[in-house]
Amino acid sequence: MKRVDLILSERELDAVIQAIEAAQAPGYSVMKHVTGKGPHGAVSEAMDFSGLGANAHVIVFCEAEILPKLREGIQPLLDYYGGVAYVSEAEPL
Amino acid sequence: MKRVDLILSERELDAVIQAIEAAQAPGYSVMKHVTGKGPHGAVSEAMDFSGLGANAHVIVFCEAEILPKLREGIQPLLDYYGGVAYVSEAEPL
Amino acid sequence: MKRVDLILSERELDAVIQAIEAAQAPGYSVMKHVTGKGPHGAVSEAMDFSGLGANAHVIVFCEAEILPKLREGIQPLLDYYGGVAYVSEAEPL
Amino acid sequence: MDTSLVLQNLLTPPVLFFFLGVLAVLVRSDLEIPTPLPKLFSLYLLLAIGFKGGLELQHSGVGGQVLPTIGAAVAMSLIVPIYSFLVLRLKLDGFNAAAIAATYGSISAVTFITAETFLESQKLPYDGFMVAALALMESPAIVVGLLLVQLAVPKPGQQRPGPQGMRWGTVLHEAMLNSSVFLLVGSLVIGFLVAANSPHSVEKMLPFTDKLFYGALSFFLLDMGIVAAQRIGDLRRAGAFLIGFSVLMPLFNALVGALIARVLHLAPGNALLFVVLCASASYIAVPAAMRMTVPQANPSLYISTALGLTFPFNIIVGIPLYMQLVNRLLPPIA
Amino acid sequence: MDTSLVLQNLLTPPVLFFFLGVLAVLVRSDLEIPTPLPKLFSLYLLLAIGFKGGLELQHSGVGGQVLPTIGAAVAMSLIVPIYSFLVLRLKLDGFNAAAIAATYGSISAVTFITAETFLESQKLPYDGFMVAALALMESPAIVVGLLLVQLAVPKPGQQRPGPQGMRWGTVLHEAMLNSSVFLLVGSLVIGFLVAANSPHSVEKMLPFTDKLFYGALSFFLLDMGIVAAQRIGDLRRAGAFLIGFSVLMPLFNALVGALIARVLHLAPGNALLFVVLCASASYIAVPAAMRMTVPQANPSLYISTALGLTFPFNIIVGIPLYMQLVNRLLPPIA
């Protein structure tokens, strides 16, 4: 099994989840209110009151077969809006 | 060292933590307010005001020896209530 | 690529982020409001109103070259204040 | 049906803000009330309604109608789930039927509160002991729900992990001491004690528990509108049977309630509140309990019926409708 | 310049709590208002200002000045971004120039509210329809902003993922139905309806929407002070050109606004609010929209100019200054 970690702006979350569902991943989990820093600068929660939001961390546990489809849906979003996506190995407990 | 990731409903959190302590893991960390989707459907924070809660993400860093005991305590809860549990490799920094 | 997971008290977060930036990691993400238990006892959110805070979970995706510099900046903080740091493998999606 | 009463109810801030929340979802605005703000308002409403009930209970005393009314309320919370279950079993499996049945046996505090503000706009008095009835109707239905599961689904393989003895303990504990029952009853007792012993401090509580109440209710209903509308999709999947159930069952329960109110000789204000308790369904205490005790049931079914349909129906059309029912069925008071 | 008016404005709780927030950042105190508490206050302020505007609109009616004033307001929200863009292009690329231009065409509800409380302290009346102008000035600038990007930067490689047709739909949707416009307009309509149909319930809303307002505004400005001060560092990086822009452009817009107010024969209260709408810049709806539609622009530039400099300038010095401008330019009313 694979574990995919996605970190991106909350504002693109809906599009990313659509991509995950389109790739038919068996499930996913989302943590909001993630702050951080990347090539596009720092993201804080200070502007949250304005609707700007912070980042979200999405975890997907899935089979390796799903990765290409996932990459296809998510990579354009990350390229345009920023954010990171990494894959690691995971075994069921 | 192993890294165990558990994602399950906040309502079963107490039972899962008891299982982790029973397995004598050296520690654990909990993130609440996790939303997501799995075989049992979608979980959002919208019903949080009602006491229904969302999901929790639990991370345990531990030795491989602890895994069987952990599995024994947690697997029945996941089977009955839903949720996922995965293990990956981790080295101290 | 490497994935570094740090879990430590919110009160030391600023110092840890300074260490991450000093190590020239390409970015990092922070989740606050993490509770948990470790060798120094349990940490809850109950005292949050008092300014005591809970724990934070920091994720850094970076090249292996950066790890020694990161370790150097972070290990003294973890040794003095508590907290855990683990490294695992990760590949870009 | 006197549409003017419905219209009067429609054009009040609580109901209009509920609609605004529904509209936000329908037009896909990104309006949301982030957690835990809805919790702040729901805790506040429970505390305030309990406290005010306690004050009034102290003033009115535990007079003649109190015990029969409360007794009838508890009886309804035991009986409603049983006949609901029988109806629901026509189409649903035992787990889901039991969970939905429990939902309709219990009550919705927000519907009750909205009915109170409706009575105030109608200048009709009501008594503090009705809050006690509200509090006591939450728990029994949870217990009946689990009894129904055990009777209907005695599959040994599906047992909850952990020792069997603990199970009943957990259910009773969850039923009696879940946070909404606990806070409501606790605030009621506090209001009752303070009204007798510290009138000075009652004065100082009122700006918080009383003056703010209507605005806070309106704000909370904005969120309830959002949450209820998000359930509309689930409802479509639930099918015609459940949609019909979630409108017809409240109407039937309201009728039974109105008849009981007549027998008990309740005044119109109390009668309306009694009917609303019978007709409303829980989307707070019961779903939380069912998620824990009957995880085999699908939460989207019992939440979406109670919250997505019965709740809006009650606060928009139900309350003025039940008022007319009460006016017709109850003998006029000289 | 009449410094006593500035001083009078300075020594009010909202402005002083704003300073306290700024000071907290400057002395590196760990004071913070954790999310989502600032959201609670911003939702509350929008709801309350909309509701109060609706009440007043019902009382004043949609009389002679209403449509011309609203028309002029919308026109300003279309024109300001265009000339701002031309100025900004002198130093900035098309993406950043368009995003900042849109920001200055739109408005800041909190600046507007602070101006209202200033008018109240001056005992000057103003009309409910100004809230409608506020609501209608938020959206057009967002659309103009995106038009400017498309005209100025027709690079095909930088297209947003997804079908091109959807893009305009998304922008219009975000412009018209973003949560702050939606809640403001919705509350305005509710206030308008309730004032006509349910005066009893207006009374019951006022402790929440009216009495608490000033204190809640002060609390929120404490957070705004913290957030604005955190932007000061960004500003230094933005350079002298943007710093100059974020003070001089509001002054210029205020002057244009005052002249229009004179042409429209607005009373001093309404005239001040009109000027403040022209002079203020958005750090709520517009940045959220720009982040989505022009991610190539650097958020720290458009947020820090609007929030880090223009906003403090307006609430501290701008409002009393514009008041004097209005007093000079407008013919005295007999």
Add this chain to the structure above:
Amino acid sequence: MDTSLVLQNLLTPPVLFFFLGVLAVLVRSDLEIPTPLPKLFSLYLLLAIGFKGGLELQHSGVGGQVLPTIGAAVAMSLIVPIYSFLVLRLKLDGFNAAAIAATYGSISAVTFITAETFLESQKLPYDGFMVAALALMESPAIVVGLLLVQLAVPKPGQQRPGPQGMRWGTVLHEAMLNSSVFLLVGSLVIGFLVAANSPHSVEKMLPFTDKLFYGALSFFLLDMGIVAAQRIGDLRRAGAFLIGFSVLMPLFNALVGALIARVLHLAPGNALLFVVLCASASYIAVPAAMRMTVPQANPSLYISTALGLTFPFNIIVGIPLYMQLVNRLLPPIA
């Protein structure tokens, strides 16, 4: 001991809601006030108490008793940790002794506020400058705490990472500018300025800072009850010595405080507040500072003594008891 005064204090909403919170933990109800809601209430209380203190300080002026009282308060916050440390060293190591000692030298704003509402119910006046005393007693104890650690535990291996010079800077910064001191002092200054310059806006703040105060305090004490009760387990582990300390030390400090109040000729209201400042222990500013500067100390010890035992003792029994002490020790005013 006049039990009627204790009973009068017991049967007020703040104390009863505190008990309700304790009860929730004891019966294992799932009632909780999720973060950051408790923070909202604690920020609000500090802002309101500071603002009200500033208003009163403006009215009463910085008269004869002000400076001696504040001086005595600061002196107590320096001396109490020293003799507490000596007592605590009998059983504890230097780190824990220093951290607990600092806790008892500092103050609890909520205890102070509860004492104010008690005085109001007794119709006894008190002065705004007592809030200044409250604010100035928070910091010194933190500095003394760290001094004690350095004197008692000069182990070089346990040094804090980073240059040594920075350490004292950090401690002083944390002591003087931590968020609770900062917000309290800032609001006090704002209240002071506004009372003199803008009486109109004071009126508009009062519904927020004054009318809501009692209800918000009651709500917050519900959470404090939950949090305090969660500490009871820790206390059992802390042992009889610390349990005794956390009741006897406040009583001793109260006695010293009452004698000082007598020497200063304080009126009964101010005297009670002075005694309460001496007798209370910090579970806000000090634990946060100790966690940072003395991580070797066990937080569950200093938090559970101050919050789990001394705080409940003070608000339940202590305040009325200290009132009697003041009545006995102070010469009656003609």
